[in-house]
Amino acid sequence: MIYTPIKFRNIELKNRWVMSPMCMYSCENGMANDFHFVHYGSRAQGGTGLIIVEATGVEPRGRITNHCMGIWNDEQAEKLQKIVNFVHENSDSKIGIQLAHAGRKGSTWNNKQISIEEGWETVAPSSIPYHPSERIPHTLSTDEVKEQVQNFKEAAKRAVQAGFDIIEIHGAHGYLIHQFLSPLSNIRTDEYGGSFENRIRFLIEIVDAVNEVLDENTALFIRVSGTEYAENGWDIESSVALAKVLKEHAVDLVDVSSGGNIHGAKISVFDGYQVPFSSQIKNEASVKTGAVGLITELDQAEKILQNGEADLIFVAREILRNPYIAVQGSFETKEDCFFPHQYTRAKIST
Ligand code: FNR
Numbered sequence: 539m540i541y542t543p544i545k546f547r548n549i550e551l552k553n554r555w556v557m558s559p560m561c562m563y564s565c566e567n568g569m570a571n572d573f574h575f576v577h578y579g580s581r582a583q584g585g586t587g588l589i590i591v592e593a594t595g596v597e598p599r600g601r602i603t604n605h606c607m608g609i610w611n612d613e614q615a616e617k618l619q620k621i622v623n624f625v626h627e628n629s630d631s632k633i634g635i636q637l638a639h640a641g642r643k644g645s646t647w648n649n650k651q652i653s654i655e656e657g658w659e660t661v662a663p664s665s666i667p668y669h670p671s672e673r674i675p676h677t678l679s680t681d682e683v684k685e686q687v688q689n690f691k692e693a694a695k696r697a698v699q700a701g702f703d704i705i706e707i708h709g710a711h712g713y714l715i716h717q718f719l720s721p722l723s724n725i726r727t728d729e730y731g732g733s734f735e736n737r738i739r740f741l742i743e744i745v746d747a748v749n750e751v752l753d754e755n756t757a758l759f760i761r762v763s764g765t766e767y768a769e770n771g772w773d774i775e776s777s778v779a780l781a782k783v784l785k786e787h788a789v790d791l792v793d794v795s796s797g798g799n800i801h802g803a804k805i806s807v808f809d810g811y812q813v814p815f816s817s818q819i820k821n822e823a824s825v826k827t828g829a830v831g832l833i834t835e836l837d838q839a840e841k842i843l844q845n846g847e848a849d850l851i852f853v854a855r856e857i858l859r860n861p862y863i864a865v866q867g868s869f870e871t872k873e874d875c876f877f878p879h880q881y882t883r884a885k886i887s888t
Pocket of ligand 1: 558559560561562592593636708710711761795830831832833852853854855856
């Protein structure tokens with residue numbers, strides 16, 4: 539099953555292993571460099587079905603740190619194109635990019651807020667900082683919210699030009715979109731705050747704007763936090779309801795993570811701890827989902843898929859430890875998986 543291809547629009551993934559987006563905090567001026575070329579290229583050589591490039595800012599204030607990736611100008615997109623071309627020319631992996639805006643969680647280093655002089659004034663749906671010790675973020679005006687929608691659209695256009703197969707919008711982990719979704723971080727009184735329909739409006743407008751620049755050759759994923767583990771906050775029922783709307787707006791897969799919006803929220807972490815959220819969203823909203831979070835073993839991944847709890851398996855820390863997780867699993871199961879032809883001799887033990 540994990541080596542069974544799956545199609546999103548015209549994009550066929552050869553297997554269900556996904557490299558989960560992971561910030562590497564290694565850019566200058568938001569630009570990918572040789573580190574990223576080798577980092578992502580080696581996961582393609584490792585047989586990964588889909589590689590998703592780390593959270594990439596749609597504007598400078600959309601970064602978490604000064605060293606995060608960006609795609610708010612063409613030069614940044616050209617650097618990324620070099621990685622995309624390598625993956626397409628040297629493997630049969632697909633490659634996506636996660637478009638992101640950090641909102642009130644921007645302007646940090648080592649998880650601590652840095653000064654406006656070293657960083658920037660953060661923006662948010664409401665004047666509520668992530669932590670009481672942090673600066674009060676600038677509340678986006680209604681017009682400024684619409685500008686952010688355009689930032690996502692422009693970023694997606696550049697990503698398509700660079701040749702990415704999948705666009706993933708980062709709606710999780712307490713970043714700007716999640717800040718709009720949650721009634722605990724969004725107390726706006728315009729059309730972007732209040733009711734569930736109003737709080738999801740920002741994301742839905744982004745989805746529609748991004749879809750305008752996509753065709754059948756680029757699919758659209760959204761990462762959400764299934765719950766934020768807080769009373770009266772964003773919860774799994776909200777996520778199921780959102781997933782139903784996303785489906786109507788031509789979103790191809792919901793990538794289900796959790797948490798990140800409420801400082802100090804209590805999270806119980808164990809193997810596959812977020813899989814139940816993926817399962818509930820998949821089964822109650824009838825959408826394709828990705829599961830992520832402490833999935834490290836072939837058998838564990840296989841079981842999640844066999845049980846109908848997810849359609850894709852996102853792997854983060856384990857694929858840092860083992861870039862060859864997909865090709866290695868294929869040796870165990872004797873399934874077909876990409877292996878660079880230059881390495882063929884490795885299959886012969888004598
Ligand atoms: C992450 N994670 C993450 N998530 C995301 O949506 N965008 C990102 O850019 C990042 N950045 C990031 C950096 C690093 C170094 C780590 C370890 C994690 C979260 C990641 O994608 C994943 O959801 C979690 O790590 C849980 O999966 P694992 O690590 O248990 O497989």
